[in-house]
Amino acid sequence: MSNKLRALKAEMPAANPIIIDDEKCIACNKCVEICQVDLFVPGAEKGESPLVLYPGECWYCGNCVVVCPVEGAITLRHPLMNQARWVAKSDLLKKNK
Amino acid sequence: MNENSWPYPLEYDKEETISCEVLVLGGGIAGCMAAIAAARDGKEVVLVEKGATKMSGAGGSGCDHWESAATNPCSKVTPEELTQSMMDDNDGYNNGISHYIECREGWDCMLDIEKMGGKIRDTGDEFKGAEFRDDDSKLMFAYDYENRFTLRIWGSTFKPAMYKELKRLGVKIYDRIMVTSLLTAKNGDEIQCIGATGMHTRTGKFFVFKSKSSIMCMSRPARIWLFSAELPGLAEFRPTQCIGDGHAMGWRAGAEFTMMEKSVGAEFSAAGRSYPPYGAGNNHNTWYAASMIDATGKEIPYADRDGNILKTVSERFKPAKGQKYFMKGGNIDDANYEIDGPETLSLDKFEHGTYKIPLYADLSTLPEAERKVIWGMMIGEEGKTKVPIYQNYTRAGFDPEKHVLQCYGTGWRSGQFLPQERQLFGLPGGFMNDWQLQSNIKGLFVAGDALYASNCYGHAAATGYYAGRHAAKYAADAEMKEPSISQIENEKKRIFAPLKNNPAKSIGWKELNMGIAKTMQNYCGDVKHDELLDIGLTVLKEYEEDILSQTFAYNPHELTRLLEVFDILTNAQIILLASKARKNNSKSLCFTKAGSADEKTSEKKLIILKNEEGEIKQRELPVDFFGDLQENYEKHNTDYLKTNSHVE
Numbered sequence: 001m002s003n004k005l006r007a008l009k010a011e012m013p014a015a016n017p018i019i020i021d022d023e024k025c026i027a028c029n030k031c032v033e034i035c036q037v038d039l040f041v042p043g044a045e046k047g048e049s050p051l052v053l054y055p056g057e058c059w060y061c062g063n064c065v066v067v068c069p070v071e072g073a074i075t076l077r078h079p080l081m082n083q084a085r086w087v088a089k090s091d092l093l094k095k096n097k
Numbered sequence: 098m099n100e101n102s103w104p105y106p107l108e109y110d111k112e113e114t115i116s117c118e119v120l121v122l123g124g125g126i127a128g129c130m131a132a133i134a135a136a137r138d139g140k141e142v143v144l145v146e147k148g149a150t151k152m153s154g155a156g157g158s159g160c161d162h163w164e165s166a167a168t169n170p171c172s173k174v175t176p177e178e179l180t181q182s183m184m185d186d187n188d189g190y191n192n193g194i195s196h197y198i199e200c201r202e203g204w205d206c207m208l209d210i211e212k213m214g215g216k217i218r219d220t221g222d223e224f225k226g227a228e229f230r231d232d233d234s235k236l237m238f239a240y241d242y243e244n245r246f247t248l249r250i251w252g253s254t255f256k257p258a259m260y261k262e263l264k265r266l267g268v269k270i271y272d273r274i275m276v277t278s279l280l281t282a283k284n285g286d287e288i289q290c291i292g293a294t295g296m297h298t299r300t301g302k303f304f305v306f307k308s309k310s311s312i313m314c315m316s317r318p319a320r321i322w323l324f325s326a327e328l329p330g331l332a333e334f335r336p337t338q339c340i341g342d343g344h345a346m347g348w349r350a351g352a353e354f355t356m357m358e359k360s361v362g363a364e365f366s367a368a369g370r371s372y373p374p375y376g377a378g379n380n381h382n383t384w385y386a387a388s389m390i391d392a393t394g395k396e397i398p399y400a401d402r403d404g405n406i407l408k409t410v411s412e413r414f415k416p417a418k419g420q421k422y423f424m425k426g427g428n429i430d431d432a433n434y435e436i437d438g439p440e441t442l443s444l445d446k447f448e449h450g451t452y453k454i455p456l457y458a459d460l461s462t463l464p465e466a467e468r469k470v471i472w473g474m475m476i477g478e479e480g481k482t483k484v485p486i487y488q489n490y491t492r493a494g495f496d497p498e499k500h501v502l503q504c505y506g507t508g509w510r511s512g513q514f515l516p517q518e519r520q521l522f523g524l525p526g527g528f529m530n531d532w533q534l535q536s537n538i539k540g541l542f543v544a545g546d547a548l549y550a551s552n553c554y555g556h557a558a559a560t561g562y563y564a565g566r567h568a569a570k571y572a573a574d575a576e577m578k579e580p581s582i583s584q585i586e587n588e589k590k591r592i593f594a595p596l597k598n599n600p601a602k603s604i605g606w607k608e609l610n611m612g613i614a615k616t617m618q619n620y621c622g623d624v625k626h627d628e629l630l631d632i633g634l635t636v637l638k639e640y641e642e643d644i645l646s647q648t649f650a651y652n653p654h655e656l657t658r659l660l661e662v663f664d665i666l667t668n669a670q671i672i673l674l675a676s677k678a679r680k681n682n683s684k685s686l687c688f689t690k691a692g693s694a695d696e697k698t699s700e701k702k703l704i705i706l707k708n709e710e711g712e713i714k715q716r717e718l719p720v721d722f723f724g725d726l727q728e729n730y731e732k733h734n735t736d737y738l739k740t741n742s743h744v745e
Contacts, residue, residue: 015328034149036147036148037338038148038298038654041104042104053654056328057329057337058330058337060331060481061157061484062483063152063157066158066253066484078367079328082331082367084372084373085503086500086501086502086503087503088500088501089457089459089499089501090499092392092457092501093394096393
C-alpha cells in the first residue's frame with residue numbers, strides 16, 4: 001500500500017485511552033508486558049516508544065501507568081462521554097439562597 | 098498491520114507439549130491461589146494465563162474490600178450464620194459449598210497473602226482511632242462496624258505478592274497463552290480431564306498441556322448482550338479478555354452447568370450508558386456510606402431497614418434495632434429484611450418536589466477518617482480506580498472536601514439501561530461442583546468466577562486455594578494419560594481455520610460479537626418467550642454452522658479475540674438452553690417467562706445442563722443438595738483442619 005493510500009485508510013479511534021509522551025518514554029516496554037489486553041506492540045526500532053495498536057480494547061485499569069518508571073510518560077484518558085461531572089458544593093448552596 | 102510487520106514471530110505451525118501433575122487454567126486470584134496450594138503440596142504445577150500473571154484477572158489491578166471473612170479475630174458472626182444468610186438472601190439459589198469455603202477459609206487466605214507481601218492492615222497508623230479500625234490488630238472494616246466481617250484491604254499489593262510466591266514455589270508460569278480446549282478421555286461412562294490445549298496470543302504457537310488433574314479458574318461469561326465495536330474494552334465490568342472461555346470449553350467437553358438462565362438488567366457498561374465504575378456519584382460498595390445531596394445541597398437521609406431515619410454518620414455502619422448483623426449497606430440487591438443494611442431513602446419515596454435532581458455524592462460532611470478511607474484508600478485500591486479515578490480526578494482538581502460528584506442513575510448503577518440489555522452479574526451461573534469443588538468431569542476442579550453463583554475477591558481466593566488442595570490430592574493417585582491425536586488435530590483445525598480466509602470478504606470478531614449481542618437482545622431479553630428462545634437458538638446455530646467458517650483474523654492477537662467470540666457464541670447458547678429449561682418465574686434468578694407462574698417453594702430446584710456429544714442432558718437437584726455445611730466441610734477437609742492454616 002502506498003503512503004498516500006495508507007493516509008486515506010487512517011481513521012481516528014473512538015477513544016485515545018493511552019497517550020504516550022515520546023519525549024519522556026524510555027522504551028522499556030514495561031507497559032507492553034503488563035497490559036492484560038495486550039493492546040500495545042513494542043516500537044518498530046530499538047528505543048522507539050510502544051505503539052497503542054488496539055486502543056478500543058482498553059479496559060482502563062491503569063496498570064500501564066502503574067508500572068511505568070517515568071512519571072508522566074503515559075497518561076490514561078477516559079473518552080469524553082465517560083468524564084463525570086463534579087461541582088463545588090458551595091455553588092449548589094449559593095444557588096439555593 | 099500486515100503479516101510482514103507483525104512484531105512477534107509467527108509460529109502457527111509450531112507446537113510444544115508440556116507435562117505436569119496439576120494444571121491451572123487461568124492465573125487470576127483463584128488461579129494463583131490454586132497453584133500455590135498445589136505447589137505447597139509438592140506437586141509439579143503449570144499455570145497458563147492469557148494475560149500477564151503478575152496483574153492479571155478481574156482483581157489483578159486491585160480490590161478495596163474483602164467480604165465474608167467470618168473467622169477474622171474481630172468477627173462476631175460464624176461462617177455457618179453468614180453462609181445461611183447468603184443462601185436465604187437468594188431463596189436458596191446460591192453456591193452453599195463455595196460460599197461456606199469463602200466464609201470459613203477467607204481469613205486464612207488473607208493471612209497467607211499478608212505473608213506473601215500483601216497489605217491487609219493499616220500498618221502506617223493512618224487511620225488510628227477510626228471507628229472502622231481495630232487498633233490492636235490494625236485491621237479495618239467496612240459496612241457493619243459492629244460485626245466486622247468485611248475488611249478494607251490494599252488489594253493492589255495482592256497480585257504481585259502472589260506472583261512472587263508462585264515463582265518462589267517453582268510454579269511454571271505460561272503467560273500470553275489462551276487456553277482453547279480441555280483434553281478429555283473416556284473411562285466407561287466417565288469423562289476425565291487429562292489436560293488442555295492453548296495458543297500463544299502473540300505468536301500463534303500451539304500448546305498441548307498434559308496433566309493428572311486440572312483446575313478451571315477462568316472468569317464468567319461476558320459480552321453476551323452488551324457490545325461496542327468502538328470500545329469493546331468498556332462493554333462490561335470485568336476485563337476485556339475475561340469473557341468466560343472456561344464456561345465454553347467446559348460445555349464443549351461435557352461439563353455440567355447450573356443457573357445459566359440467570360442474568361440481571363445491565364448495571365455496568367461504560368461503552369454505553371454507565372460511567373466508569375466508582376467514578377460517578379453513588380453511595381454503594383466502595384462509596385458506602387457517602388452522603389447524598391440534591392441539586393440544592395440538601396442531604397437525602399439514610400434510614401434503617403424499618404425506615405427509621407438515621408441521624409448520625411456512625412449509625413450508617415450499625416445494624417438496626419433488633420438486627421444481629423447486616424451484610425452490605427444499601428439495598429442494591431434487594432436484600433432480605435433479615436440482613437438489609439442502611440440506605441438513603443429511595444427516590445420513589447421522595448415527596449413530589451422535595452428534592453431536586455441531579456443528585457451528588459458528598460464526602461465533605463463525613464468525619465475525616467470516613468472521607469479519607471473512601472477517597473484515597475478505597476478509591477485507589479479498587480480494581481481500576483487508582484489511575485483513572487483517584488489520580489486523574491485529583492490532577493483535574495477534584496477535592497473531596499469541597500466538591501460533590503454527580504450521579505447519573507440511581508445508586509451505583511450510574512446509568513439507565515434498556516430492559517433487553519443484560520449482564521451476568523450478582524451470583525450468575527457456572528460450573529456445577531461437589532464438595533471437592535470437582536466438576537462432573539473427573540480430574541477437573543473449579544474455582545472462582547467459573548463456579549456457579551460466584552462473586553468477589555475472597556470467594557475467588559478461598560475457592561482457589563481449596564480447589565488447589567483437592568486437585569493436588571487427586572493428582573497423587575491419578576495416572577498421566579496420553580491425549581488422543583484426533584482431539585488435538587481437530588482443535589488445531591478449529592482455531593486456525595479463520596487464518597485461511599480472505600479478509601476482503603470475511604467477518605471479523607467485532608462483527609460476530611455484535612451479531613450475537615443483538616440476537617440475545619432480540620430473543621433473550623428481560624422477559625423470556627419460549628418461541629423467541631427457539632429462534633435465538635436457530636440463529637446462533639446458523640452462526641456456528643455457516644458464519645464461523647467465514648471469519649478472519651489478521652494476526653495472533655486478533656485470532657485470540659476471535660476465538661473469544663467463538664466462546665461467547667457457545668456461552669450464549671448455554672444461556673438460551675437454560676432459559677428454555679426453566680419453566681416458572683423466579684425472583685432470585687431474575688428470571689421471567691411470558692405466561693408463566695411464579696415458582697412455589699417446593700419448585701425451587703437447580704436445573705443442571707450438560708452437552709453430551711451434542712445431546713443436551715438435564716437433571717435437577719434441590720438448591721441445598723450439599724447437606725449440612727459444617728459437617729460436610731469437616732468430613733472433606735480433615736487434612737487441612739489438622740494444620741488449620743495455609744503455611745506450615
